[in-house]
Amino acid sequence: MEQVAPPLLNIRGLRKTYGAVEVVAGLDLAVGKGECFGLLGPNGAGKTTTLRLALGLTAPDGGSISLFDLPVPAEARRARMRVGVVPQLDNLDPDFSVRENLMVYGRYFGMKDADIAARIPGLLEFAGLEHRAEARIDALSGGMKRRLTLARALVNNPDLLFLDEPTTGLDPQARHMIWQRLRMLLGQGKTLVLTTHFMEEAERLCDRLAIMDHGRIIAGGSPQALIKSHIEPQVVEIWGEGVENWVTAHGATLCERAERVGETVFCYTRSSEALLQKLAPHDDLRYSSRPASLEDVFLKLTGRDLRD
Amino acid sequence: MTRFWRPPALSLRFYPVWRRNFLVWKKLAIPAILGNLADPALYMLGLGYGLGGLLREVGGVPYLTFLAAGTVCYSTMNSATFEVLYSGFSRMHVQKTWDAILNAPLTLDDVLFAELLWATSKSLLSGLAILVIVWVMGLAGLGQTLWLIPLIVLIGFCFSGMGLVVTALSPSYDFFMYYFTLAITPMVLLCGVFYPVDQLPPVLQSVSAWLPLTHAIVLARPLVQGGAPQQVATHLLALFAYGALSYYIALVLTRRRLLK
Numbered sequence: 110m111e112q113v114a115p116p117l118l119n120i121r122g123l124r125k126t127y128g129a130v131e132v133v134a135g136l137d138l139a140v141g142k143g144e145c146f147g148l149l150g151p152n153g154a155g156k157t158t159t160l161r162l163a164l165g166l167t168a169p170d171g172g173s174i175s176l177f178d179l180p181v182p183a184e185a186r187r188a189r190m191r192v193g194v195v196p197q198l199d200n201l202d203p204d205f206s207v208r209e210n211l212m213v214y215g216r217y218f219g220m221k222d223a224d225i226a227a228r229i230p231g232l233l234e235f236a237g238l239e240h241r242a243e244a245r246i247d248a249l250s251g252g253m254k255r256r257l258t259l260a261r262a263l264v265n266n267p268d269l270l271f272l273d274e275p276t277t278g279l280d281p282q283a284r285h286m287i288w289q290r291l292r293m294l295l296g297q298g299k300t301l302v303l304t305t306h307f308m309e310e311a312e313r314l315c316d317r318l319a320i321m322d323h324g325r326i327i328a329g330g331s332p333q334a335l336i337k338s339h340i341e342p343q344v345v346e347i348w349g350e351g352v353e354n355w356v357t358a359h360g361a362t363l364c365e366r367a368e369r370v371g372e373t374v375f376c377y378t379r380s381s382e383a384l385l386q387k388l389a390p391h392d393d394l395r396y397s398s399r400p401a402s403l404e405d406v407f408l409k410l411t412g413r414d415l416r417d
Numbered sequence: 418m419t420r421f422w423r424p425p426a427l428s429l430r431f432y433p434v435w436r437r438n439f440l441v442w443k444k445l446a447i448p449a450i451l452g453n454l455a456d457p458a459l460y461m462l463g464l465g466y467g468l469g470g471l472l473r474e475v476g477g478v479p480y481l482t483f484l485a486a487g488t489v490c491y492s493t494m495n496s497a498t499f500e501v502l503y504s505g506f507s508r509m510h511v512q513k514t515w516d517a518i519l520n521a522p523l524t525l526d527d528v529l530f531a532e533l534l535w536a537t538s539k540s541l542l543s544g545l546a547i548l549v550i551v552w553v554m555g556l557a558g559l560g561q562t563l564w565l566i567p568l569i570v571l572i573g574f575c576f577s578g579m580g581l582v583v584t585a586l587s588p589s590y591d592f593f594m595y596y597f598t599l600a601i602t603p604m605v606l607l608c609g610v611f612y613p614v615d616q617l618p619p620v621l622q623s624v625s626a627w628l629p630l631t632h633a634i635v636l637a638r639p640l641v642q643g644g645a646p647q648q649v650a651t652h653l654l655a656l657f658a659y660g661a662l663s664y665y666i667a668l669v670l671t672r673r674r675l676l677k
Contacts, residue, residue, distance in 0.1 A: 164520065187522065187523065192520075
C-alpha cells in the first residue's frame with residue numbers, strides 16, 4: 110500500500126467572525142507537500158483572512174488548523190520557522206538596501222549573520238537583483254520589489270510559501286517573471302499556497318484550486334477538472350447592433366445556456382457549430398468562439414455582480 | 418476577547434527587532450546625535466542666560482543649574498515620546514514593518530517589547546547629551562550625577578510605555594496632537610521643569626504630584642544640585658509602574674488592533 114504523507118497544511122471546519130459577518134464560514138482544506146494550491150475568490154471572499162488564520166496571526170472562532178503537524182495558533186510561532194510569506198502589499202524596509210533587507214529579515218528567524226550572508230548571493234540571483242544589492246528600496250520598480258519580497262520570503266529556506274495575490278499590480282512582463290520563479294520553486298519541491306483573482310495565474314501555476322466565496326469553498330479540483338465539471342466546453346460571445354433582435358429570435362435555443370451581460374451575450378455549449386453557422390450571415394453581429402476557461406467557471410459560480 | 422488580555426510573553430527574541438531600529442538610527446547617527454546635543458543646549462543657554470540674568474537664583478541655585486535637572490528629564494521624555502509615537506506609528510501603520518516581522522517567528526509581544534526598549538535606548542542618548550552639557554559647562558561634577566544615568570533609563574522606559582498606548586489608539590499622525598496638548602505640554606508646565614512646583618496654586622500642585630514627570634524631576638534635581646533625593650523608592654516605583662502598566666495596556670490595545 111502506498112504511504113500517504115500527511116498534509117503540510119490541514120484546515121478543518123474553520124470559522125472566523127467579524128461582528129455579524131462570518132468571513133470564514135466552515136472551511137476545510139488540505140495541502141500536501143510539493144503542491145501548488147490556489148485559493149480563488151472575489152474581493153471579500155475570505156482569502157486573506159484564511160491565510161492570516163493559517164499563519165496564526167489571528168485566532169479562529171471555530172475549527173482547527175495544523176501547519177507542519179503543529180496546532181495553530183498555539184504553536185504558530187514554531188510552525189512559521191518553516192514558512193515564507195509574500196504579503197499582498199510590499200512591506201519591505203524602506204530604510205535599508207536590498208541586501209540589508211534580506212539580512213535584517215533573516216535575523217528575525219534567529220539565523221546567524223554568517224548563514225544569512227551565505228544565502229544572500231543565491232537569493233539575489235533568484236530575484237534577478239544581483240546588480241541592485243546596494244540599491245535603496247525606493248529606487249526599485251514594482252516588479253523588482255515583488256521579486257525582493259519573494260526572495261525575502263525564502264531567506265529561511267522554507268518548505269511552504271504563502272503568497273497573497275503575488276502578482277497584483279504588476280505589468281505582464283513582471284508577472285511572467287514571478288510565475289517563472291514560482292515554477293522554479295515548485296521544481297525544487299517547495300509547497301505553495303497562493304491566493305489570486307487572476308484566472309490565468311491559477312490555471313498556469315496551480316495543481317489544485319479552491320474557489321471561495323462568502324467564506325466557503327464552493328468548488329475545488331484541478332483547473333481542468335473544474336472547467337470540465339462546471340461548464341460547457343465551448344463559449345461563443347456575441348455582441349453588436351443586432352444583439353437585441355438575436356436574443357428575441359433565438360434566446361438560448363442554440364446553446365445549452367446563454368447569459369446576457371450588458372451588450373454581450375455569452376452562449377455556453379457543448380458544440381458551437383450550429384450556432385456559428387446561424388451567426389455567419391448576420392452582418393450586424395460580431396462574435397468570437399473560444400474554449401471555456403476557468404474565468405467562465407469562476408463567473409458562473411460567484412456571479413457577475415461587482416464586489417467592492 | 419480574553420485572549421488579548423493574557424500577560425506579555427517576554428523573551429530575548431525582541432533583540433533582532435531592537436537591532437533593526439538601531440541599524441536604521443545608525444545610518445543617520447551623526448545628525449541625530451548633533452540634534453540631541455544642539456537642540457537642548459540652545460534651549461538651556463537661551464533660557465539659562467536670558468531668564469537666568471533676571472532671576473539669579475531659583476531654589477537656592479543659579480537658574481541654569483535649576484533648569485539643567487528639568488531639561489534632562491524633559492528631553493528624555495520628549496525623545497521617548499517622539500520615537501514611539503511618530504517612528505513607531507510609521508513602522509506599525511505606514512511602512513507595515515511590524516506586519517512583515519509578524520510573518521516571521523516573532524510575536525507582537527516581541528515587537529512591542531523591542532519598541533519599548535528601543536525608545537528607551539534612544540531616549541537614554543538624549544538624556545545623556547544633556548548630562549554631557551551639564552558636565553562640560555561645569556554645572557555639576559561627575560560624582561552623584563552618575564546616578565542620573567539609570568534614572569534616565571527609567572524615565573525613558575516610563576514615557577516609552579505611555580507613548581505606545583497612544584500609538585496603539587492612533588488612527589493617524591494627527592491624533593498625536595491630543596496627547597501633546599493634553600498630557601505632554603501640561604506636564605512640561607506643571608512638573609517643575611522651568612520653575613519649582615511650589616510656585617503653583619495648591620490645586621495644581623496636587624495634580625502635579627501624580628504626574629510621572631514630577632516623579633522624575635524630584636529625583637533628578639537633587640542629583641544635579643547636590644543633596645539627597647527624598648522618598649526615592651516611591652518615586653522610582655511610580656515611574657516604573659507608569660511604564661509597565663502602560664506597556665501592558667498598549668500591548669492589549671495593539672493585539673486588538675493587529676491580531677483581530
